[in-house]
Amino acid sequence: MAATSMAAALAASLPAPSAAPAPAAPTYEAIPASMSKVIDIEAEIPLTFVQLDGMVVTKILKHAREAPSTTAHGLLLGLDLDGVLEVSNSFPLPHHGGDEDDRSSKSVARYQASMLRSLKEVQADDSVVGFYQATSLGAFFNQTLVDTQAIHQDKLRHGGVVIVHDLSQTARGNASFRAFRLTAAFLSAYKKSNFSTTSLVNHSLTFSSILEEVPLKIRTNPLLSSFINTLTQPSQSSVLGSDGELGAGTTGSTIPPSFARLDYGTAGLTRNLEQIVEAVDNYRTEEGNLAYLSRQIARERAKADNYVAKRKEENATRVAQGLAPLPEEDVARLFKIPAEPSRLESMLLLGQIDAYGKSLAGTASTGLVKMYAAKAGSGRD
Known part of the structure; x- marks a missing residue:
C-alpha cells in the first residue's frame, strides 16, 4: 500500500507530458511519365545486356593471374538501369583450400560483409549485382557455381549474373569474358530439388539449357583510352650523332610488342x-x-x-x-x-x-x- 502511494506521488510530481504534434503524413511525388521507364523500381524492365567497366576487367585479370589456382572468384558491384546491368567495381573473395567448409564459408561471409561496409563508408558502389569466376579451357560447369547463382537470382534484382573469365584464352592474348544466368526451367527444377529423369523430360533440361548467356560489353574510360593510345605511339627522343650534335630519333612505343598471336597454340x-x-x-x-x-x-x-x-x-x-x-x-x-x-x-x-x-x-x-x-x-x- 505504501509502495503504491509512493508511486502515485512520484507520478504526480512529474510534469505533465505535452501533447506531441501529430506527424505529418509523407507526401510522394509521382514519377514523370518520361522517367517511368528509366527508373525501374519494381525491376520490371528485362535485362538486355551487361556493361563491364574497364577497371573491373583489369581487377579480374590481376586476381586470376595472382591466384594460386583456377579458383579465383569475387563479387561484382554496380547498378541496373534501364535494362542495362552496369558493373562498375569488384573485389576478390578469399579462397580457403585446407579449411573446413563451415569455417571457410563463415570466414568468407565475414570478409564480404566487411568489404561492403567499407565501400559504403567511402560512398562507393556497394550493391551486389553478381559474381565472377575464373576458369580454364571454358569448363565452368560445377555445383558451386550453380548453387551460388541460384542464391543470387533469388535475392538480387534481375537475378544478377556470373561473369566467367577463361584463363586459357587470356594466355593466348584473347581476354575472354562471358556473362551467364540460370534459365527459368532449371530454376524451377532446382527449387524443387528434383532432377530425376521425369523432371528432366518435363522441364526439357539438358546441359546446354542450364545457363543462358547475356550479351556483354566492355566500357573503357575515354581518358584511359587516350592514355593507352599515347603509349602505343612511337616517341621522339634525342640521340647523340657521330659529330657530337644532338639529333631527333624515333624509338618504339612504351608498350612492348606482343607475339602471342604467332604462337601455334600446341x-x-x-x-x-x-x-x-x-x-x-x-x-x-x-x-x-x-x-x-x-x-x-x-x-x-x-x-x-x-x-x-x-x-x-x-x-x-x-x-x-x-x-x-x-x-x-x-x-x-x-x-x-x-x-x-x-x-x-x-x-x-x-x-x-x-x-x-x-x-x-x-x-x-x-x-x-x-x-x-x-x-x-x-x-x-
Whole structure:
C-alpha cells in the first residue's frame, strides 16, 4: 500500500507530458511519365545486356593471374538501369583450400560483409549485382557455381549474373569474358530439388539449357583510352650523332610488342586432351553409380510388387473360403525404396566435356591455320 502511494506521488510530481504534434503524413511525388521507364523500381524492365567497366576487367585479370589456382572468384558491384546491368567495381573473395567448409564459408561471409561496409563508408558502389569466376579451357560447369547463382537470382534484382573469365584464352592474348544466368526451367527444377529423369523430360533440361548467356560489353574510360593510345605511339627522343650534335630519333612505343598471336597454340593441346579424358572418366563413374542405384531401386520395387501380389492372392483365397481378408499393410513402411538419384552431376559433367571439346576444336583449328600460314611464308612446298 505504501509502495503504491509512493508511486502515485512520484507520478504526480512529474510534469505533465505535452501533447506531441501529430506527424505529418509523407507526401510522394509521382514519377514523370518520361522517367517511368528509366527508373525501374519494381525491376520490371528485362535485362538486355551487361556493361563491364574497364577497371573491373583489369581487377579480374590481376586476381586470376595472382591466384594460386583456377579458383579465383569475387563479387561484382554496380547498378541496373534501364535494362542495362552496369558493373562498375569488384573485389576478390578469399579462397580457403585446407579449411573446413563451415569455417571457410563463415570466414568468407565475414570478409564480404566487411568489404561492403567499407565501400559504403567511402560512398562507393556497394550493391551486389553478381559474381565472377575464373576458369580454364571454358569448363565452368560445377555445383558451386550453380548453387551460388541460384542464391543470387533469388535475392538480387534481375537475378544478377556470373561473369566467367577463361584463363586459357587470356594466355593466348584473347581476354575472354562471358556473362551467364540460370534459365527459368532449371530454376524451377532446382527449387524443387528434383532432377530425376521425369523432371528432366518435363522441364526439357539438358546441359546446354542450364545457363543462358547475356550479351556483354566492355566500357573503357575515354581518358584511359587516350592514355593507352599515347603509349602505343612511337616517341621522339634525342640521340647523340657521330659529330657530337644532338639529333631527333624515333624509338618504339612504351608498350612492348606482343607475339602471342604467332604462337601455334600446341602447348595447351596436351592439357586439353588430359582434361577431356578425365571428364569422360568422371562421367562414366557417375553413370556407373546411377546404374547401380537404379538396379537397387528396381530390386526393392520388385520385392514390393511381389509382396502386394502375394497378399492379393491370399485375400482372394480367404474370401473364397469365407474368411475375412488380411489387412493391407503399408508397403512403404515394409520396403525402403530409395528415391531416384539426381542426374544434375551427370549434366554438369556433360557440360564440362562439351566445353573442353569446343576449346580443343578452337585451339586446333587456329593452330592449323597458323601452321599453313607459316609454311606458305617460308616458301616451302
